[in-house]
Amino acid sequence: MPLSPRTKFVIWCIQFAVLLAGLVYLWLFKSFSIVADLNQIFTVEQDPEIQLVTEQLERQQLRQHLLLVGHQDKATATKYAQSAAQSLSEITGIAVKVKFDALPQLDSIVSDYINFPHAFISKQYRSLLQANDSQRLFNYQFNLLNEMASPWVAATLQSDKTLALADFFNQQSLPTAKLKNHDGFLITTKNGPQGYTRYYVLVNFMSNGTGLDLNVAKKIAQNVASLKQQALKNNTGVDYLATGAAFFTSSASSSAQSEMALFGAISVLATLLLIMITYRSVLSVFCTLLVVSISMIYGYTALRLLFTEVNVLTLVFAVTLIGIAADYSFHALSELRFSETDTANPLHKIRSSLLLGFLTTTAGYLILVFTPLILFRQIAVFTMAGLLGALLCVLLLYPSLVILKAKSAMRVPNFINSLHNLQQNWLNNKLALRWQVLFIIVALFSLTLLNNDDDPRHFYETSHDLLTQQQTISDLLATQWDSPYLLVAGNSEQQVLIQMEQLLPQLEQLKVNKEVVAYASISQWLPSISMQKNNQQLLSRSENRGDFTQLNMVLGVSAEKRALGDFQQLTFSAWQNTRIAAFFSDQWLQLEDRYYSVIKLKSLQNASTVKALANTHVDVFFIDKVADISEQIGQFRQQLIFIYALALVAAMAIFWLRYDFLNAFVAVTRPLIAVLVALILSTCFYGSLTVFNYVAGILILALGLDYCVFYAEHGLCKKITLTTCVSALSSLFVFAILIVSSTPAVSQFGFTVFIGVVVVFLLAPRLALVSKRNI
Template structure:
């Protein structure tokens, strides 16, 4: 082994290794360029990071269809003290948004009140009027009180605002159909004026008079999470806002939709990538200069970091086809880790100034190789998380460290041959710090050791008692307060809007689904009355069961087969209408409303995503989605469906949060396994006692970090757990170098000091991120690396021989 290692790292092979390194860099650049030209991109969609929840095929289809139904929608509220001003402003906004060239349209389906939809519903349902009755109409006919329906028709005829006309009377003499058509419209607080949806805003302290909000809705032609689409859509919206403001200066505009959250997340991530990466790089450069007082280590450090980042980006893009913005944010911390190789090399060279470059690399080769292996194992464990984004971070960092390692072995013998001069001051400071720590904080007497153990135990106990967990996926994204406020205001105006949770009704046949929807309707109405939900949208009113349609048809036989003469006479209609009315009624027998005809008609096109039919791939059964809005008490609401096997509350946010909790616990198990495996590996290199000590340092650092998070009232998340995996990977590096160094440790102390400081610079900055997930990741590493740095030097108490 020694012979082969000496041959590999000999001076004779330096040029060959440098040539391999250049070939490696060239291949990375060519591959990266090719990937970017072939479509690799930066991904900003936060949903792309979420875990895949295992669901039945029909449930998964339902979730996909709901996402497609709700995705990329933008809602605007144009608010004025005058209703007509709000209406006019909405018309200007709609017209401006529609003026974009169709080939570059930012939005599609731009509207307010959908008048075309109302006309389509009328066209479709009028042909099924004999199968339709309102609940009150049905009750009257069941009681044989058709005369009351005749009287109601007479009142409508003499009403100045009646919608009755001769054409309608000749086909629906009792005017039953208009009421059935009105019953299709969902109950809401909005009114329609001149084709525009209007919401009335109640007086407040700021605005003592009622105000009016005209609602405009649009659907983005591309994903709101696509950075290019974001800019196109924002430009179109700003043009519309400018057009509105130029004509109506007193108009207030509020907005809601995934677009505004996505733009905020993209801008925040870009800002953090640039600021954190830049500050980390500047900090590391300053650290190298202050430590070595030479341009050469600084140059080598930049080359090492650049190679590391290049290999990380290309490898991640090659495997995943894209780079997530959060991967780049997390990946900026790679600067503080990959440069460790440079630190260890130059600190070891300072310690042994007479050694050649190859001899220095041989001295640190075993420790640095073991360190790479354990770090890659740590990142691999992190990659087992169900988040594609976190899997990218694992690949990104593991590849980056591998690139730095190859740079040290292949390029340093050529690039870093020049010895350092006059840079021993930092080495002396590290030596004095090390001596101070060992002398002052190593307990000698048994009582002192017992007191130290007791103090640590009390600290851990106090922290662990206060530890809690929070696995809510909403921590993934930071939403600015103004966007959240506007969104909540628009949700209120839209009677609660639509939430991510929904009900899925399933059954073996279409008719059974319709019957289940009918049974569900009163339960939902009661939940709405009890303020558990704000509103709901069910297909029940659009797709009555065949059983109900048959009942309605049979009941109308009283009108058209038994009492038509009396009805015609009471209403003063032409008696010649009788034959045609009977013929139309009899021809309508069996003309049932069904899903296929409804959804293939313009009337049902917008509701089609709420219906699930069997698919060709073997997904049997039927299903219907019931959209929910303004959910106030999800648990209390869900209880109402526990005994119904045909109804399931689908809560993707809750399901993913549950998966996060599961993987958080699994990550801690993986951490324990990684510690045990590392201990076994190290036992082949060191004694069992020293191997246990090497592993104990990052283990104790992890425990102290958890206790500190508890004392800071910082709830545990999956991201804290993933960060602890890295604390282990980095902490083991520190322990390994001290264990390998035996008596000569001042160079290791200096390298570990610089490594810890550079890592804390990177991760400490992440702790100030506005995104809670990144903040958790950074804070955990800040604490963990600090504890590891403080603990690692005490390994010398087990490696140094007594004088």
């Protein structure tokens, strides 16, 4: 026997109480955060070890922030830099540094290396020693003596009469070439167009912990914005240049949250106004609000249960749940107010339609759960849980709301009568099925010719001001390294150094071929122990052969001979205590018993060449997250074609079981045509298609099948015209607003769904011929 409305109400109250208790438990005992780093919306499938290392390196990068305080007067710039540092230090969760130890000078660098004679030789010097040509060697040394631009000769000559150490230093570039230490402050300069010099004082600050908290990021951005406003207000002539994850995160978060609030508010207000006009009942408005609110609670609970971090962009897409969840309320309200209903079981007639519609919509989102892209998994989980909450609310709670039932069936609004007549005329003038099949074939072929954009950097809009500041800081500090890099792994420190030494000749060849402008490797400053020993043996043999006789005569010194046993080598642990090692701290990582080092690249022209280079070496990996994500998105886009086919086949099977084959084919081609039209028009409007356009197609399929179900089950009656019209309008309110989003991914998603919903609403009434009722 069917359950009574009272029993359904009790069941609903019990399950909702359990849900709330679970949400409270998750809120108190499970960590959960909302992140705004849009680079994290995609995950890259990598070897677990490499993924762990790259994530660790990314977290370190997220913690680092720079602020440059500039003024024409050095003292003024220093004063305001101290004031800015003091202001930032009041933020809990970050460590600020404005005064630094003295930068490594020539003498201090030499003192760190001088106790390891003959251990450091440049590539050119080594090749001359191996050639066993003393004359060519002397000519090279003599040029070094006469090289006025090199201060290394004077700094090392007293300790190293071979000039090998001076030549070694000559080949290196100091990481702090643009910075000068003045009374503990690191200062760089910029020459203005009028010939004056502008001084920029460095303020370094990093967040505590292993990553970047969203609240801390907002406080940092607000603090720096306040400093800039004060400078403009007081006309101090001070300018602030800032870069770091906090500023990009705060900007993206503020934009996403404001859009979420604005879009959500407009969508809700438009939907409520539509309800008020259509159902002419204030209580209907409150009931629909209840359904939408409960669906949001279900979706949020599912996110907290299954994820520890949720991207803020997920919450922007969550706005789409408003239009979809409200559909369940519309179907119930139409049944209660425009039909003669059974008091004991008022929603019995539409129960199967609601369940079938829920299954088709959920099936579309369920497919997204198995995608490799975390953003879509979060959206799918949120939407499916929200739809479940809306369905339970309508089926279990609405039957108890007797006051919603009209005393007698109400008349549908006049605009619905007009629309209903248009739909009847549309059925009488239907297009032949063969032309529809021909259109599908032509449209599918056209899609293969359309331009697809898989670059994740094009999916969101980054603040132009932040990008300009980042580029200016890079120019001032000469730190313009590319995001791709080489990662070298090993079981010991020395193994990693040896691996990098083997890469250096090939990297030098890439520089010669102009495929990369520069690279930075720890091994350039620290040869491995085995390499240092080889260098010492090579120099000792040259001394014993008398290769340095001419040089000694020029210098007026006698030849020195040492036993190889007297030589020592610079170990990695000892090198880490040198002045120069501090500048390479972000290029070295140790995790348990494995060691990793990063080789930075500048102006990489051909990533495939470097990737091929890495593949020829064991434990060397080319890390290019953007390219990897692009490749993965491209693969997922191709997989979506299979997902479309799978969804259509599943829907075809369901309709075939309930109707005949031809009607099932008609049912699945309605949303398919809508998807094809939406994708083609999206290309015309945006110039290319992204994965968000294709994902929008899944939603079009789900909504389209939902409309088809109701027309197939109930025929073309005014009540169904009313329900589908209100449902389509509520969805259009949501997706039309998304089109004006500042985030391209959101805008493209909204546009595609908007077009698809319009088309599928026009085509769905064809399914009324299945039941042949009320036509």
